[in-house]
Amino acid sequence: MGVKLGILGLGTVGTGTVQLLQDAVGRHPLLQEIEIYRVGVRSLDKSRDVQLQPEVITTDLESIVNDPAVDIVVEVMGGLEPARSLILQAINNGKHVVTANKAAIARFGAEIFTAANQAGVYVMLEAAVGGGIPVIQPLKQALSVNRLHTVTGIVNGTTNYILTRMQTEGSDFGDVLADAQRLGYAEADPTADVDGLDAGDKIAILASLAFDGRINLEDVYCEGIRQVSKTDIAYAEKLGFVIKLLAIAKNQAQDATKLSVRVHPTFVPKTHPLASINGVYNAILVEGEPIGQVMFFGPGAGAGATASAVTSDILSLVAALKSNTTAPNPLLTCRHEEYSHVAPISDLITRFYARFLTKDQAGVIGQLGTCFGNHGVSIESIVQTGFQGELVEIVVVTHDVREGEFRQALAEIQNLSAIDSIPSILRVL
Ligand SMILES: NC(=O)C1=CN([C@@H]2O[C@H](COP(=O)(O)OP(=O)(O)OC[C@H]3O[C@@H](n4cnc5c(N)ncnc54)[C@H](OP(=O)(O)O)[C@@H]3O)[C@@H](O)[C@H]2O)C=CC1
Numbered sequence: 557m558g559v560k561l562g563i564l565g566l567g568t569v570g571t572g573t574v575q576l577l578q579d580a581v582g583r584h585p586l587l588q589e590i591e592i593y594r595v596g597v598r599s600l601d602k603s604r605d606v607q608l609q610p611e612v613i614t615t616d617l618e619s620i621v622n623d624p625a626v627d628i629v630v631e632v633m634g635g636l637e638p639a640r641s642l643i644l645q646a647i648n649n650g651k652h653v654v655t656a657n658k659a660a661i662a663r664f665g666a667e668i669f670t671a672a673n674q675a676g677v678y679v680m681l682e683a684a685v686g687g688g689i690p691v692i693q694p695l696k697q698a699l700s701v702n703r704l705h706t707v708t709g710i711v712n713g714t715t716n717y718i719l720t721r722m723q724t725e726g727s728d729f730g731d732v733l734a735d736a737q738r739l740g741y742a743e744a745d746p747t748a749d750v751d752g753l754d755a756g757d758k759i760a761i762l763a764s765l766a767f768d769g770r771i772n773l774e775d776v777y778c779e780g781i782r783q784v785s786k787t788d789i790a791y792a793e794k795l796g797f798v799i800k801l802l803a804i805a806k807n808q809a810q811d812a813t814k815l816s817v818r819v820h821p822t823f824v825p826k827t828h829p830l831a832s833i834n835g836v837y838n839a840i841l842v843e844g845e846p847i848g849q850v851m852f853f854g855p856g857a858g859a860g861a862t863a864s865a866v867t868s869d870i871l872s873l874v875a876a877l878k879s880n881t882t883a884p885n886p887l888l889t890c891r892h893e894e895y896s897h898v899a900p901i902s903d904l905i906t907r908f909y910a911r912f913l914t915k916d917q918a919g920v921i922g923q924l925g926t927c928f929g930n931h932g933v934s935i936e937s938i939v940q941t942g943f944q945g946e947l948v949e950i951v952v953v954t955h956d957v958r959e960g961e962f963r964q965a966l967a968e969i970q971n972l973s974a975i976d977s978i979p980s981i982l983r984v985l
Pocket residue numbers: 564565566567568569570596597598599600602615617631632633634635637638656657658659683684687856857858859862
């Protein structure tokens with residue numbers, strides 16, 4: 557028989573992958589050379605949506621990564637441990653690895669890829685970002701001849717679903733989240749999605765590939781969508797924007813020494829290609845020279861879509877195993893070992909939207925303008941939009957400004973006696 561797989565995990569992605577491999581006719585012929593040799597799970601008692609011989613399934617995952625017969629370990633169990641240790645053990649045993657685990661790669665990528673390079677094996681991770689959307693392989697291969705300067709993504713389906721429904725229904729965040737959980741779109745513990753951490757893991761991975769340097773996850777600024785209100789969504793609409801949770805990696809300097817890597821809810825102009833990406837879909841816009849703009853769009857999660865990405869990685873490894881060469885393929889290895897310097901968020905140059913609640917006094921708009929002017933913040937538009945009870949609502953959009961300066965202006969504004977509160981601050985693309 558051909559190439560033997562040891563699959564760690566038979567949940568959503570593992571089941572989808574087994575189903576795809578067991579239904580190989582009409583797909584790439586190399587898939588017919590793959591044997592699902594061992595599958596590791598936590599519980600043997602669960603009913604499964606795929607049929608496997610009982611001796612294939614085990615709860616002893618170490619026995620899979622240590623089995624000399626296994627050629628490729630497919631880690632689709634998730635979590636940090638024991639996933640990290642099992643991946644490292646597989647690598648040290650000379651096995652190639654496919655993983656969908658963005659959380660483990662974003663945290664332990666340096667350790668995992670160093671071990672893989674030393675062992676002369678490949679670690680493939682197409683499913684880890686954008687689910688079924690091919691984006692990792694294009695960044696490593698087809699697009700790597702370009703000098704890339706920006707990667708901007710909607711890479712979390714749960715938050716895009718919530719924001720889309722808030723926008724179309726005029727609903728509050730809490731109500732839509734509860735509904736999304738009931739419908740199974742959001743997990744019971746939605747923290748990683750809603751607080752931008754899942755997107756943070758994904759943009760760290762994309763930034764490392766686009767800009768050829770490791771990214772320390774602690775340098776990635778993450779702000780989620782809990783504070784986005786229906787009021788801001790309505791203002792965005794009036795001003796010609798939609799609010800999206802964007803994951804952005806940008807090379808701010810010509811010499812690629814200063815990156816900005818961040819996740820935050822963003823005012824996106826309605827004319828921007830990412831503005832129309834709705835529901836659970838993901839999209840990643842890559843910009844560089846000489847190619848210009850390329851956008852990848854598709855299903856960022858789900859059994860079938862993610863299985864497509866996992867299986868495409870398996871296919872690349874099967875092709876590599878059959879190539880009869882021991883020399884590493886430079887298009888499959890991880891080629892960067894240095895850490896990139898990521899600039900602090902205070903150095904970011906961006907436009908801002910700010911909403912103020914003030915007392916109904918003469919001269920408030922002038923005072924706001926003076927405070928902004930004191931810190932070099934130039935205003936693109938300022939409108940007094942109406943009343944909330946006794947208070948006046950004022951909405952400001954700035955021109956590009958260094959975030960540090962903008963925050964200093966806000967601190968001064970907060971001390972004005974006319975200011976009641978600043979309910980929202982959002983960055984504008
Ligand atoms: N779901 C999706 O759409 C996507 C998922 N991913 C990533 O893919 C990975 C898998 O996700 P998903 O399939 O949704 O996860 P599931 O929770 O559906 O499945 C996890 C599987 O791993 C097994 N497992 C977990 N921990 C252990 C353990 N300690 N020992 C033995 N078996 C274990 C479980 O066993 P048992 O069945 O017995 O409980 C289960 O079969 C994650 O890294 C996730 O981030 C990436 C893109 C999209």
